[in-house]
Amino acid sequence: MTAPKAARRRRWIAAGLAVAAAAGACTDGYPTRDAPAAGDMSAAEHVHALNDMLRHEARSVDARLTLATPCILRLATTAPGAHESTASLRLETLHIAFSVDERYRVNLAPAANLPAARDHRFVVDGWQDAVAFRSHLQQLQMACVASKD
Incomplete structure (x- = not known):
């Protein structure tokens, strides 16, 4: 794999990890389970x-x-x-x-x-x-x- 392709791949992986981390933090302290209706x-x-x-x-x-x-x-x-x-x-x-x-x-x-x-x-x-x-x-x-x- 060439250096530009490897760098691009690392950026995509880093971006994917950042999105996953942000999605996991979206609860902002709220319960992840709904309260009973x-x-x-x-x-x-x-x-x-x-x-x-x-x-x-x-x-x-x-x-x-x-x-x-x-x-x-x-x-x-x-x-x-x-x-x-x-x-x-x-x-x-x-x-x-x-x-x-x-x-x-x-x-x-x-x-x-x-x-x-x-x-x-x-x-x-x-x-x-x-x-x-x-x-x-x-x-x-x-x-x-x-x-x-």
Whole structure:
């Protein structure tokens, strides 16, 4: 092989290695595996994801969710130095919204046509967390409706 051909071949090999290295670095720290689709998760997995978010966002109140029935979500909260209090949230009548203040607040309230009951608010740091929180709750609502069919 002549010197110009060998030099050209080395350049092509170097270019190929550079492309391969660049392609391998394109994840930029993101997971290489996709997260499970929300519709493919079980009710228990949705509750687990919600509890992970609540644990991560805990500020002054410890909150934990459990699914009592397919349509009843039980919320247990404990403030520092206080006893645990529980509330049962009926998924089929729950209104889920979020608002923007300094941070994002997810509001859970009974539907407007129901007797007044306590609203529950969860503060999360970002828009993505608020949307994910709402999505997990909506998936639980859909599972509730499906369980009645």
